[in-house]
Amino acid sequence: MGGSSFGTLFRVSTFGESHGPALGCVVDGCPAGIPLSVEDIRRDLQRRRPGRGAGSTERNEDDEPEILSGVYEGKTLGTPIAILMRNKDQRSEDYGALNDLYRPGHADWTWEAKYGLRDPRGGGRSSGRETAGRVAAGAVARTFLARRGIVVQAWTASIGGIYAPLRGDEDFDPAEAERNSLRVPGKRAAELIEARLAELKKAGDSAGGLVSCRISGLSPGLGEPVFDKLPAILGRAVLSIGACKGIQFGAGFAAAGSTGSAHNDTPVRKTENPGASAGGTGPPPPGNETGLPPEGERALPPGPPDISFKTNNAGGTLGGISTGMDVEFQAAFKPVASISQPQRTLDRSGAERELSVLGRHDVCIVPRVVPVVEAMAALVLADLVLRHRTARA
């Protein structure tokens, strides 16, 4: 059974193999009337491209998107939005020798065990190239969310054991994360990581890392009990990214060692907590100058009082529903499986073989995963915003 669709109301289906004719996505359920241009999509795809830093492959992935449907005169029609990206620079001969080998850490063998066959060119659909469709769809979601004042930003939190500044630290600089190709929110840390990656590259090895993400501008009420809690859906979204080995929300694993008195976030009147970047801080959506979300999405009178929380150990949700505080999470990614060091493995005949992966591969995938994490988070939120419209009579 296919597993290439995601979402319930705002729903994306992606397609494409690494070295096939094209990759792309179809977004069904995007509301009508949203301004959308190919430039909105190109921008996010660019962020996913290999950088020029030490950690990145030099392959030229153009990822030039084309909008095939669903947009007319610059606005979404309410119909499916199909986006196409041709594969240009394929050089599948690089991979020919690997066709009979099961590369350690890759899905070669499990795909054969599942389907009885596989596309060996660049890993086929198990390649990271698959995420181009996610990012294109995420760009549509982002555009929808931006009009509600909802902003998603992710960054590199660590690579190879070297940590970037934490949110709250003095030297934490999210703007810097957009400037350097490693997506590290701190100049000094970026330099240290760059050096570490150069070292690993020389050693023919690779690194894993952490991605942090913050979603701000949410109104309270998003997320659906009981199985579709916000962290559950977000967790699935992020864990579906290749190489992701874990995710934690708010205090995360540290909460397991904590006590109720220390962990509980104290509710306070919102007026007492103006600094918290809770719901409503974003710019109003165009054409809705009150800045209020549409009726279906806001607490109707005589709703509960507007509240905030002194701390955010919860990571922005209670009972799986957004509190209006920022949703914050962190995800762990394993080291890139393709390394040039020789590794022992098996081939299709079951014979032992030695393998050195010599193609163009990233030493660390984390910087390129950052926009993918953002895309998945945006897709989740766009869906939950729409689902929330049906919560009340």
Place this chain on the structure above:
Amino acid sequence: MGGSSFGTLFRVSTFGESHGPALGCVVDGCPAGIPLSVEDIRRDLQRRRPGRGAGSTERNEDDEPEILSGVYEGKTLGTPIAILMRNKDQRSEDYGALNDLYRPGHADWTWEAKYGLRDPRGGGRSSGRETAGRVAAGAVARTFLARRGIVVQAWTASIGGIYAPLRGDEDFDPAEAERNSLRVPGKRAAELIEARLAELKKAGDSAGGLVSCRISGLSPGLGEPVFDKLPAILGRAVLSIGACKGIQFGAGFAAAGSTGSAHNDTPVRKTENPGASAGGTGPPPPGNETGLPPEGERALPPGPPDISFKTNNAGGTLGGISTGMDVEFQAAFKPVASISQPQRTLDRSGAERELSVLGRHDVCIVPRVVPVVEAMAALVLADLVLRHRTARA
């Protein structure tokens, strides 16, 4: 939009408020012909009941299940299996005073923000009682899986910062986890945790903890690329349990600091690795004495060679598809939010209030979450086993 259903082919819908007339579930899509009795369900529900240890509430939750449909002469019919559990011991007056307060760490306020109203009796559907429906459904899934030799076991890995022995440690004893009410796989650790919980109870405080889970007996090929990878679906399942703050698979967050040369698991011929509890080690399903899974679920000739892995940093999946090695994960749960220490909060009028929760509450929910984690894992696997049947022509 409702979020009380889970799964695609093996699909459960749960219902019920903590202090309403009843809780229960409907399982749709369970294959026909599986022996199933109310005893199978009662057994798992018993494991979820409050124990007699220091960490547990003394409320008497009978959870006596009744099978309303879907079973005839002891076998599943292929039709929906509805299971009902009446709420007996409700004492909703315990909670009356809380109706206007937003309890810190609870979903009171977010539910009001979402729905405009809520059932204040015991937290309504945001209560942990909701998980009774999951466990009942999980028992059906377990029965199906057991016939394929697939076994799910979870245990308490830590509480309040005190760790149980790890799998692989000399004193790790999974049978002990079934004997003590804390579900700790080691006698000495259970005693230490018991003492810590007594201390916290006295202080009017609570603890969080970690649950570990192992799924063995899997054949390779389970999990659906790209959004429905095995860890993605399992992650959603476990993160949908109230209080869960994170999940990690295999090497998990540690993988983020590792290198490819250290992290990659080396493939070996299965005959060289007989000790690994990979696929096919369980007992054959009755009526299938070959011990092989049905045709649709196994690799067809001339399939890939049967392989295993020297290590299991991957946690049993590659590319989101099961390798046949055990699937291993760990989940973090925050401390119980209800504590008897006074806490500051707000009421519905927005006024500040002080709150001491005096009802019967667990000091730590982790031991009772263990069977819920097992249930969710069983539901995921039952679904993926069925989905895999359609992978090939």
Place this chain on the structure above:
Amino acid sequence: MGGSSFGTLFRVSTFGESHGPALGCVVDGCPAGIPLSVEDIRRDLQRRRPGRGAGSTERNEDDEPEILSGVYEGKTLGTPIAILMRNKDQRSEDYGALNDLYRPGHADWTWEAKYGLRDPRGGGRSSGRETAGRVAAGAVARTFLARRGIVVQAWTASIGGIYAPLRGDEDFDPAEAERNSLRVPGKRAAELIEARLAELKKAGDSAGGLVSCRISGLSPGLGEPVFDKLPAILGRAVLSIGACKGIQFGAGFAAAGSTGSAHNDTPVRKTENPGASAGGTGPPPPGNETGLPPEGERALPPGPPDISFKTNNAGGTLGGISTGMDVEFQAAFKPVASISQPQRTLDRSGAERELSVLGRHDVCIVPRVVPVVEAMAALVLADLVLRHRTARA
């Protein structure tokens, strides 16, 4: 794979065998804040009960519903609404002799071919009793729709070849359909049909018939292109009722022989067509004294002009989307399969057998199908009303 759930946002799952412990349903996704009592459900279930007329079985089907969850202090909570109906009068011995026979016109053999086993007591889940769960869920949907001014009414249009007055005929009297047990909208026709049924009963035979249904009070815009057009979803809903052999909308099959110039409905300004029972004629929902649907459900400024149509050959939809005119359809139901005349059939061993069905059976199911058709139509509309809330940014 289970097929006992229906709907996307307003979603019902039903369960129960004819002679099992109970039948029921779980409605997930019903918005919060709707007044709902057990009386609302009982009323619709009563209409489904066998009447005292010649066409009906005398079995006493109590169908006393119990609301197990989802309602608190008389209002829906936004959580799953589970409704239970115990089977009381079962007498399964009536059916014992049939266990090995494949009754002509029944699903006995196909269920065995599918599942390898079946519940022979009263047809198990293939019995018409199954529809009790649909009617209970439909009652919830109706309550939701009534607040928007949307009303669903069905009636018997013909039985055994004898036609009731058509809508538009002088003697068409929908109130009469609520008075006689045959649900015929005309006193004289009811008498004729009653006589025809008495005749058939005496002959040990049975009759089929037609059900007509009208949905009024719809606003324009309901239905989702391209696969989820209003008639497509409604068609599936009605064709899923056992014994349904066909459905037609508006001019229906007659349209196939018509021409464009005759069939096209001419658009007119709504003010010119005040008699048409198009959208907005129902009473305003309580608490919304403007009589307007909530913002998300109405055409936003500077929307298209309010229009109506001179005729309604389209049956209330264009391009699968509601026009605001009444949605009108008709469904055909085959004769009851169980007849007391001897019939030739086969048994499980493949041997020829003669069968006379002597139990309590309806001579014609059509009057009892009327509320089931209404229930399915209500479920479809409730779902489409919610889905439409996400059409626009």
Place this chain on the structure above:
Amino acid sequence: MGGSSFGTLFRVSTFGESHGPALGCVVDGCPAGIPLSVEDIRRDLQRRRPGRGAGSTERNEDDEPEILSGVYEGKTLGTPIAILMRNKDQRSEDYGALNDLYRPGHADWTWEAKYGLRDPRGGGRSSGRETAGRVAAGAVARTFLARRGIVVQAWTASIGGIYAPLRGDEDFDPAEAERNSLRVPGKRAAELIEARLAELKKAGDSAGGLVSCRISGLSPGLGEPVFDKLPAILGRAVLSIGACKGIQFGAGFAAAGSTGSAHNDTPVRKTENPGASAGGTGPPPPGNETGLPPEGERALPPGPPDISFKTNNAGGTLGGISTGMDVEFQAAFKPVASISQPQRTLDRSGAERELSVLGRHDVCIVPRVVPVVEAMAALVLADLVLRHRTARA
């Protein structure tokens, strides 16, 4: 909420506006290992093209398909199969004058009422062009079904009130339906209809018609009780085709006037009924020379006896599950809405206008709907074949 996806396991999403850059589809869930070429898709698309007969538009619709993903070395990979068709001959100026008019019988006004805007070029996504994506996806489904011996054929049963020979009539010739551009299974009837269409064209009018369809080679057991009965899913599929006003199965509406004794089909041993084109008559799928469907799809021992039926009033299903007899249905399509006769209508300002549609339009859409009906039926069956694999433990 989007409605452009169809199916549960074998699932298609279509996209594209009539005059946008492209149309297409993504098929997710097609099993791996099926031989598939662009020629398989082109063949079905050709059948949907305008013919040269009197009933058809002369617009040159190339519909040249390109497979973008999911196929490698001529076999399906188990991954999403994306198919693209560029729009070449657009001439959108033909439609410019209509932008502000609501064409009678078209969805112009309902789309505006729903979405607040629409693509006026050729009806945007409400155009019949949309069905190209369905036909491309249906071709994939057909290829899968053909390997199981399942064959879908539809034909024109009537146009403008002139009937083709019925199945069973001496002059019924399904091969003829493939030869003439009207898809009429009889030469004489085709000539009469051709003449009728010429007449209507001259008069500036249009015609409706009936499409009949037969699905043969089915094994018993397909279809899922209770909401996903085979006729329910098929009904939704066909009613989702634009202009469809009704559908009937087997005896259809005639059953409503019949009696049980006349309508019930008598079960007989299959060996007594060799002429019936029931399950298993097709060629065996390649690589499965036994001719048996894979284990998961056939009745397991000691299953029920192989039976057949003397007649097929049921239209091939009982209780919504296939009997192995041919599934037979008929669908009604309304006359083409665009006619050159002047019609009265309204424009966006609410003013009355007169309209004569002068573009290239079909006089009757029925011949071109034939392959669309086949495509939808094939998609339904492919899905139900896969769903049936999970019916048993």
